[in-house]
Amino acid sequence: MSPFHELETIDVAAWLERAANAQERFQIMYSVLRDRICMLVYPPGTQLTEEGLAAEFGVSRSPLRKALQILEADGLLQSQQGVGTIVSEVDLEELIQVYQLRMELNELAGKLSPSPATDTLKGLFEDMRKKAARLRETPTWEEFARLNIDFFHAFQQLSDNEPLRDVSEKLFTRPAGSG
Structure with missing residues (x-):
């Protein structure tokens, strides 16, 4: 079950720091980002930057990239050449x-x-x-x-x-x- 009830008050960096291993850190980043997209914290059309998310989460861009790639494979994000990572639109x-x-x-x-x-x-x-x-x-x-x-x-x-x-x-x- 998704553990996020107050998205704006979660200290993701502290949560990631307490993670037992790299897989758990990935799962936290993936879940937080997916939840933010589903809850429209990041509405369709929002541009996400690796630099900004990495700084917020207190991680390097490499582990974050994996979470973004899986979210793209899930259809929640789109990578656009020269634009960056965008939250997918809804039909x-x-x-x-x-x-x-x-x-x-x-x-x-x-x-x-x-x-x-x-x-x-x-x-x-x-x-x-x-x-x-x-x-x-x-x-x-x-x-x-x-x-x-x-x-x-x-x-x-x-x-x-x-x-x-x-x-x-x-x-x-x-x-x-x-x-």
Whole structure:
């Protein structure tokens, strides 16, 4: 599950410093950047610079480059010669089609290797239900988007079918029109 609830207050450099190894540092950079794109901290069309991100994260550009390359392969970023790295644009018609496909895949979660709902997972869903009730009183798009992301990650835990989870994850974060 994505651990970012207050994106602007996270000290990514300190978090990276506490990472146990290079793979964990990569995963942190990748997750932070993906989350920022999905939460529109970096909206479509935003130019990202390796220099700025490396300075913020307290890393050299080399390990950061790997995270940016994977995000580009995921369709979230585009490298443009002479321009740099840009957050991908979204095609709303294709987004509708992706959403329809995601709905069909969600039904498969209960059919393909369903995993039992543990007490921990039930508690997580209950917490999200309470957040949704609070959102009805004071709605914000940021909190709705965060709840949607959290729900997706919790829902993913209801199936042990890894290929289904992988495809669902790619579609969840894929900007329509990019790939």
